[in-house]
Amino acid sequence: MSDIQNHLEVVQQRIANACKQVHRNRDSVKLLLATKTVAPNRIQEAFKIGYTLIGENKVQEVKEKFDALRSTPHELHFIGHLQTNKVRDVLKFGVNCIQSLDRISLAEKLHQRLVSENKTMTVLIQVNTSGEPSKFGVAPLDAVSFVEQVSSYATLKIRGLMTIALFSAEIEKVRLCFRLLKSLQNQISRLNLPGVEMEELSMGMSHDFETAIEEGATIVRVGTAVFGSRIYPDSYYWNEQTSADHGSL
Numbered sequence: 001m002s003d004i005q006n007h008l009e010v011v012q013q014r015i016a017n018a019c020k021q022v023h024r025n026r027d028s029v030k031l032l033l034a035t036k037t038v039a040p041n042r043i044q045e046a047f048k049i050g051y052t053l054i055g056e057n058k059v060q061e062v063k064e065k066f067d068a069l070r071s072t073p074h075e076l077h078f079i080g081h082l083q084t085n086k087v088r089d090v091l092k093f094g095v096n097c098i099q100s101l102d103r104i105s106l107a108e109k110l111h112q113r114l115v116s117e118n119k120t121m122t123v124l125i126q127v128n129t130s131g132e133p134s135k136f137g138v139a140p141l142d143a144v145s146f147v148e149q150v151s152s153y154a155t156l157k158i159r160g161l162m163t164i165a166l167f168s169a170e171i172e173k174v175r176l177c178f179r180l181l182k183s184l185q186n187q188i189s190r191l192n193l194p195g196v197e198m199e200e201l202s203m204g205m206s207h208d209f210e211t212a213i214e215e216g217a218t219i220v221r222v223g224t225a226v227f228g229s230r231i232y233p234d235s236y237y238w239n240e241q242t243s244a245d246h247g248s249l
Ligand SMILES: *Cc1c(COP(=O)(O)O)cnc(C)c1O
Pocket: 034, 036, 057, 079, 080, 164, 204, 205, 206, 207, 221, 222, 223, 224, 225, 237
């Protein structure tokens, strides 16, 4: 068995155990593979054993992997900071969902392109539940009004919320981030906004996805636990200062 297959079995078991803890159905949690820096042949390996939901952080990587992955049907979510000048490429290179919608200028730009291409896009709203200034996302206090504003763009299908929790060894602090996202989901659901559905909560990564599942995650985004550690620090992908695309890896 390959290392990827081994790791996937371990992750599956962890997901199943977490679901059991809180009496959730295993089917209520989707496993998204975070494939940043992972080469297409390794992603194809995961596809072959049935894992076809992936997430990329950079438009440049989406473009580079497009040809090598297109032979296998799969679902591609964008989970990184999206610059408005990359919107055209996101639509061109097969992204099925943008999980990181976090500003009106981006919603506006997406809407314009989608209208002109006669398309729609599924989106999740990224919320900065940790309050760390280095992380992207709408402030929790602004989340409800942000969703209301975005819901006026008919091309954008809001399907839920996404967050990157606090990085901390203190799991109860991490849990508060997940709980906050869940409470925002409930709050927004109650508004019954036209065209807005709140079925997805994308939260939890390699080191904290069990807690996220306990708090209601429907999508967990797992990279390291499946593909091993990356050479680039995550700050390269997440921090304001370094988030500009630096070209190919
Ligand atoms: C890299 C990444 C993940 C996965 O992180 P791991 O710790 O490798 O599991 C999840 N979400 C986002 C937004 C990421 O950039």
